[in-house]
Amino acid sequence: MNETLTTADGRPVLRIERRLGHPPEKVWRAVTEPEHLSQWYPFRATRLELRLGGKIRFDDGAGTTLDAIVTELDPQRLFAFSTRAPAEMTRESDDLIRFELRPDGTGCLLVFTHIFDDRYAAASYASGWQVCLDALEAVVDERPVEPSYPVASMHDAYVEKFGLDSGVYSDTVDGWVVRFERQLTQPADRVWALLARESGTEAGTGDPVPSAFTSDKVHAGAVTSVKEPELLEYAWESGGRTAGRVRWELKSGTGHGARLVLTQTGPGDLTAERHTALKAWKRRIARLAEDLRALPRA
Known part of the structure; x- marks a missing residue:
C-alpha cells in the first residue's frame, strides 16, 4: 500500500493506492452497492442513487447522518462524491471522496483519494482509511469483516511520514x-x-x-x-x-x-x-x- 499527502488548490489531498486480487467489476460492487459498501465504510449507506448528481445518505447508527452528492461516475472505473456536513457541524468546504479502479493483471489497482481542509487531521484519516480498506479487501475476498480500529502507533507513524510533527x-x-x-x-x-x-x-x-x-x-x-x-x-x-x-x-x-x-x-x-x-x-x-x-x- 502506498500513501501520500499532497496539496491541491490549497487543500490537503490524501491518496492511498492498494492492489486488490479481484477484477474491477467485483470491487465496483463493493464500492457502490449499499449492502456491500455498508460492510466496510465508516457509515452505513441508507440511500445511494448511482448517477451523476445522485444523492447519498450515510448513518452512523447513533443519530448522526451525513449527506453526499455523486460528483463523478464512470461505471467499473470511477466513483466520487462530496460529503455535506450536518447543520450542527462547521467546516470550510465539503470533503471529496474518490475511488478509481485500474485493471492490473487478474486484479485491479484501487486509487483512493480524500480531499479535505484540516491538514493536521491527515494522520487520523489515513489510519482510519487503512482500517476501512482492510475491511473492503475482506469483503471482496468474501471473508468475515472483523471489527477493527486504528491503533495509536499507526496514527503516529502517519504523523511522522506526512511531516505533521514539525512546528x-x-x-x-x-x-x-x-x-x-x-x-x-x-x-x-x-x-x-x-x-x-x-x-x-x-x-x-x-x-x-x-x-x-x-x-x-x-x-x-x-x-x-x-x-x-x-x-x-x-x-x-x-x-x-x-x-x-x-x-x-x-x-x-x-x-x-x-x-x-x-x-x-x-x-x-x-x-x-x-x-x-x-x-x-x-x-x-x-x-x-x-x-x-x-x-x-x-
Missing part, C-alpha cells in the same frame, strides 16, 4: 511565534492527567510551572493562566527578564483524541531562541505522543 514559526511586529499543532491519540482529560502525573504537581495561577509542560530549553517562570484540562500558559525568561509566553491548548480533534496547539512567543532580539524552541518542542511533543501510545485505547 512552524512566523515573525510579528512584537517578535516571533513558534507554533506546533498535533492530533493526539487520547482525549484531553487523559492527556492532562498524564502531564500532571509526570510532573507530580498541580498547576495554579502564580505557581511554578509543572515540569511536564516545559522543555529542556525553556526557563519557565510562573503560571499565568490555567483551565484544566484545556489550557496552561506561563511566562518564560531569558537573561533575568520575561521574554515571552508558552501556551498549551487542548481542543477537540479528529478521531478520539485531543488536538494540541502549543505556541511560544519571543522578542525580536532573541531570534536564535526561535530555532532552539522548534527543536526542543518537537522532541517534547514526540515524547508525549510516545507516552500516550502506552495508555489503553480510549
Whole structure:
C-alpha cells in the first residue's frame, strides 16, 4: 500500500493506492452497492442513487447522518462524491471522496483519494482509511469483516511520514511565534492527567510551572493562566527578564483524541531562541505522543 499527502488548490489531498486480487467489476460492487459498501465504510449507506448528481445518505447508527452528492461516475472505473456536513457541524468546504479502479493483471489497482481542509487531521484519516480498506479487501475476498480500529502507533507513524510533527514559526511586529499543532491519540482529560502525573504537581495561577509542560530549553517562570484540562500558559525568561509566553491548548480533534496547539512567543532580539524552541518542542511533543501510545485505547 502506498500513501501520500499532497496539496491541491490549497487543500490537503490524501491518496492511498492498494492492489486488490479481484477484477474491477467485483470491487465496483463493493464500492457502490449499499449492502456491500455498508460492510466496510465508516457509515452505513441508507440511500445511494448511482448517477451523476445522485444523492447519498450515510448513518452512523447513533443519530448522526451525513449527506453526499455523486460528483463523478464512470461505471467499473470511477466513483466520487462530496460529503455535506450536518447543520450542527462547521467546516470550510465539503470533503471529496474518490475511488478509481485500474485493471492490473487478474486484479485491479484501487486509487483512493480524500480531499479535505484540516491538514493536521491527515494522520487520523489515513489510519482510519487503512482500517476501512482492510475491511473492503475482506469483503471482496468474501471473508468475515472483523471489527477493527486504528491503533495509536499507526496514527503516529502517519504523523511522522506526512511531516505533521514539525512546528512552524512566523515573525510579528512584537517578535516571533513558534507554533506546533498535533492530533493526539487520547482525549484531553487523559492527556492532562498524564502531564500532571509526570510532573507530580498541580498547576495554579502564580505557581511554578509543572515540569511536564516545559522543555529542556525553556526557563519557565510562573503560571499565568490555567483551565484544566484545556489550557496552561506561563511566562518564560531569558537573561533575568520575561521574554515571552508558552501556551498549551487542548481542543477537540479528529478521531478520539485531543488536538494540541502549543505556541511560544519571543522578542525580536532573541531570534536564535526561535530555532532552539522548534527543536526542543518537537522532541517534547514526540515524547508525549510516545507516552500516550502506552495508555489503553480510549
